[in-house]
Amino acid sequence: MARKPKEVRGIKFRPDRGTWEAQYKADGSRVRKNFLDHEAAVVWLETAKGLRHKEGVASLPSSAAEPLLTLAEKKELKQHRANSLLLSDLCDQYLAHIQNPNNPERPKDQVNPPQRVGAIKEAFGDRSAVSLESHEIKDWLISLGLAAATLNRYKSTLSSVYTYARERSWWNPIHAAMSPTLP
Numbered sequence: 001m002a003r004k005p006k007e008v009r010g011i012k013f014r015p016d017r018g019t020w021e022a023q024y025k026a027d028g029s030r031v032r033k034n035f036l037d038h039e040a041a042v043v044w045l046e047t048a049k050g051l052r053h054k055e056g057v058a059s060l061p062s063s064a065a066e067p068l069l070t071l072a073e074k075k076e077l078k079q080h081r082a083n084s085l086l087l088s089d090l091c092d093q094y095l096a097h098i099q100n101p102n103n104p105e106r107p108k109d110q111v112n113p114p115q116r117v118g119a120i121k122e123a124f125g126d127r128s129a130v131s132l133e134s135h136e137i138k139d140w141l142i143s144l145g146l147a148a149a150t151l152n153r154y155k156s157t158l159s160s161v162y163t164y165a166r167e168r169s170w171w172n173p174i175h176a177a178m179s180p181t182l183p
Helices: 038-055 071-084 087-099 112-124 134-144 148-166
Strands: 011-014 019-026 029-035
Touching: 011 038, 019 038, 029 038, 087 112, 087 148, 112 134, 112 148, 134 148
Parallel strands: none
Antiparallel strands: 011 019, 019 029
16 A cells, blocks of 8 residues: 655645645735645645745746746747847737737827838848847938938837837847937
8 A cells, every 4th residue: 555645834735736835925916826635735735935035025926827837947048039139020029919900009000110121121020029129220220311300209109019029028228328409
């Protein structure tokens, strides 16, 4: 006959499901995860307890679907995701956003913004979204050889792309770029 597993606080067997449930509290709510074996549940819970002890409750995820990562690992993962997103992908996502008929912020002009987004994609599309420097934006705007008001519109469109991205935890290098002087 198999030995009964040692009782661990925060882990219980769910006979109705035939699984082991591990749980902890984070910011006043319970985070629960089910495992097929007892050992996996213990390892997961001990990892969560170690994170809580080492880095505080704020480092624990509020959902069991999120991985248990240290703050340094979370920062590294976020940086990796940021470096892997191309500006062309970001432009495509923004274009889909402004062309969505259900979007309450959809611009009335559906001709010029997509044209400007296309020009931005052509110039910087193969670059990582976070690698774009403000001096490169400034040089590109100057190279267009257009009127100051038109350059402002291109700059505004690029800023809107990054603002859309910032809503998804990105940054915006456009603020440091040159502001053309309007006559």
